[in-house]
Amino acid sequence: MISFASFPSSSHDFSDYSTTRHHPDVEDDIAMDFDLEDGDFEDATQKLIVPGEPLTSSHAFMRGHGTYVDGEEVVGSVAGTVERVNKLVSVRAIRTRYNPEVGDLVVGRITEVQPRRWKVDANSRQDAVLMLSSVNLPGGVQRRKLESDELQMRTFFEEGDLLVAEVQAFFADGAMSLHTRSLKYGKLRNGQLVAVPPVLIKRLKSHFLTLPCGVDVILGLNGYIWVSKHVKESQQEGEEGFDAEAVYSNKNDDIDDATRAAISRVCNIIRILAAQFVPLTDAVLLEAYDLVVEQEGDVKDLLHGDAGDALVTALGGRG
Incomplete structure (x- = not known):
């Protein structure tokens, strides 16, 4: 059984994105104040907001997709990440279809x-x-x-x-x-x-x-x-x-069996990181794989118990 003893964590149900704990990088962004007038959008794609959360003044900015105006404030209508183009503020929903661009x-x-x-x-x-x-x-x-x-x-x-x-x-x-x-x-x-x-x-x-x-x-x-x-x-x-x-x-x-096990291990890591709302990059996948290999556990154990929460906590500890 895989155990990340040096990185204790609490148990979470990662079947629903809206109820899970998030990667520390994302949590830091969530905690940031959405004061758009102060230019707080250098890394807007990782700002996670919930429905009903005020974003900014409706006088200074225009509402885009995923937002509505309530009184003098622009408010998010979906759970997602905040995006801004000049004076247009929108929210890109977590659960949404892919919006393609040329070259993707x-x-x-x-x-x-x-x-x-x-x-x-x-x-x-x-x-x-x-x-x-x-x-x-x-x-x-x-x-x-x-x-x-x-x-x-x-x-x-x-x-x-x-x-x-x-x-x-x-x-x-x-x-x-x-x-x-x-x-x-x-x-x-x-x-x-x-x-x-x-x-x-x-x-x-x-x-x-x-x-x-x-x-x-x-x-x-x-x-x-x-x-x-x-x-x-x-x-x-x-x-x-x-x-x-x-x-x-x-x-x-x-x-061969070793490659099959490696493929399954990487797939399970991706499922865990996605369930914890961790943005997927090459660096994150490499770190997560190294952590899992260090434990020398079975591939299937990754999806059981608290292994998923412990893995994300360990990633945050390395960062």
């Missing part, structure tokens, strides 16, 4: 195969679209898509397949247009999907992480995280004449 990296699941396109569930308000012209096909990236390619669309992606892609543009109805023209994008295999609130995924220099335990992590900005067996960089290089059978294969590779 997302992880999604194919829901439907249509003529010359795939529909993709990307945790947004409507399904995203992956056009046949926006994927890598055998014979090189630049070649034209032929009728034979359209007839073989299910050999590339079919219903239920997971993929990582980039937001390329938006259609007139607001749906995302995705692309997988780089070999670092495309079909996902050899791993496990974990879903967290999108508000916890921060924009990083790179959302492709490699942990020392031989596990790759893809932090999708839409709240879908892919944890998989490590793939060497040499296996991803050489887009011209790439091996389409390997890239679009539906068969997982052989994964």
